[in-house]
Structure formats: structure tokens, C-alpha cells
Amino acid sequence: MADLQRVYERLTSYVEEECEKRLAGVQKPDNKTDDEFETWKEEVRSFAFKIDVTIRSRSGVELVANDASIFSSSNLPEGIETVFFSNTPSFETYLGQKPINRFSLLLDFSKPPLLDSRNPLSNPTANNSHLNIEGDRDSWMASIEAAVMEVLANRKNNRGWLHRAYIYDLGMLLFAIPTGFYVCWRFSGVVNQQFQPIHDFVAAAVYLYLVVFVLWMYRFFFEYTKWAFPLVELASDQDGATKHRAFWVMIVIGLIVQAIWSVLSMMP
Numbered sequence: 001m002a003d004l005q006r007v008y009e010r011l012t013s014y015v016e017e018e019c020e021k022r023l024a025g026v027q028k029p030d031n032k033t034d035d036e037f038e039t040w041k042e043e044v045r046s047f048a049f050k051i052d053v054t055i056r057s058r059s060g061v062e063l064v065a066n067d068a069s070i071f072s073s074s075n076l077p078e079g080i081e082t083v084f085f086s087n088t089p090s091f092e093t094y095l096g097q098k099p100i101n102r103f104s105l106l107l108d109f110s111k112p113p114l115l116d117s118r119n120p121l122s123n124p125t126a127n128n129s130h131l132n133i134e135g136d137r138d139s140w141m142a143s144i145e146a147a148v149m150e151v152l153a154n155r156k157n158n159r160g161w162l163h164r165a166y167i168y169d170l171g172m173l174l175f176a177i178p179t180g181f182y183v184c185w186r187f188s189g190v191v192n193q194q195f196q197p198i199h200d201f202v203a204a205a206v207y208l209y210l211v212v213f214v215l216w217m218y219r220f221f222f223e224y225t226k227w228a229f230p231l232v233e234l235a236s237d238q239d240g241a242t243k244h245r246a247f248w249v250m251i252v253i254g255l256i257v258q259a260i261w262s263v264l265s266m267m268p
Contacts, residue, residue: 004083007148014140014144015087018049047094050087055083056080057078057079059077061077062077080109084106103134106128107129121168122168125231127163131144157231159231172215177211224248
């Protein structure tokens, strides 16, 4: 949350700078006195050039504010799913139009379902995080992008490779299918003794079932891995994931030990 507050504060400085540039170009209307015009400009500074933040939880609870104190609020919802920044809502509410230079930033901290039937396994992990910037000055757009990305770049979790396209297929080719053949070989004595006397087709069906079973176990483990190690994550939400990651490590260590034991058992 401290990093998100840093992003907010950096963006705020550019919005305030934009405010002064726009107000400097506004001429005082004839029907306003100098005091009325100054009062109007102060109201614009206070109400129009603001960054609205919406923090939404997985249960649908929302916390909305246009002040940095939202990030340390005691009312922060549990299980934050998204954090949204934009300088458009306050401006549009007060002045009735969208600002010329505007941005919206959505950070999506949602986790994919443990078994995600909506997203093909070969596709990258779905995540709606995005930064949209519009404006009439390249310097504005570059400043906004730098204000966001320079903070987020220092918080990369190096899990991007796990959530890329075709990682599932690569793992299946390198690990799952060879493991399926290995399981068939390990159980070949039982299959040949118990099922081949019935019919060769029955024995072949058992071998096929073993391969399919291994592939399904691989699918579950792959999706569990992506669920336990999400692409984007809030540090404050890591407590619940710690147990799952410890369990994941135990599984991996068990598989490695079993693989080493199997190799050693085959050696003369």
C-alpha cells in the first residue's frame, strides 16, 4: 500500500502542475470580480484537479476517496481485488467535461480460479491491469507513464514467465508426458499380470488411463502453481498464500526426491 501511495503522490504532482497551466490560460470573465475569479480558481484546484481512487474487495466492498490517506485508512477492505486511479471523475463532475490530459490506471490483484475453465490453458493468465493515458502533450504522457512504471518496476516478482502463453504446453511436453510414460513403465508388471490375460485391449486402455491421469494431475498442479504464485499481488495479502506456497514446496521436493530415487534404482 505504501507503493500505491507513492504512485498516487507522484501522479498528484503532475495533476497539480497541469491545473496551474490550464488556469494560467483562463481569462477572467467580465461578469466576475477579481475576488470571485480567484475564488473560482481555488474551487477548481480543490475539486476538479483531483485523482479519484477506488479500492474494491473480492466481496464487492468499495472504498472511494481523492486523498492519499485512503491507502492507510482503517476502513480498507479485506482481500483487495482492484485499485483504480483516474483524474477524470472529479474534473467531469465539477466542470462537466473530461480533461484534455487524462489517465486511468487499474491494478488487478485478482487470482485466477483454481481450475479456470474460462481461459484456455495455453493462453497467458488473464489480468486486467492497464494504464491508459490521453493528452495533447507528449511530455504529459511520458511523465504519467514514468510516475507509474518507475515505482512498479521495482516491485516485479519475476513470475511473468509462469503466466505467459504456452508455458503449460511446454511443461506438458518436457515433464507431464515423460512422467506418464514412466508411470506406465513402473506399473507395467501389474498391468501385464492383471489385465493382459483378459485382453490386450484392456491392458492398453489401462496404460492410456494412467497417461491421462498423470496429465490431469499435471493440469491441476500447474493451475495450483499459478494460483499460489499470482502475476500481480499485494504484499498485505500474502499471509494466506504463505501456507499454500509451503505446501507447494513440499510437493516439489517430494517429486524431486522420487525422481532421484527412481534414477538411482535403475542404475546397476
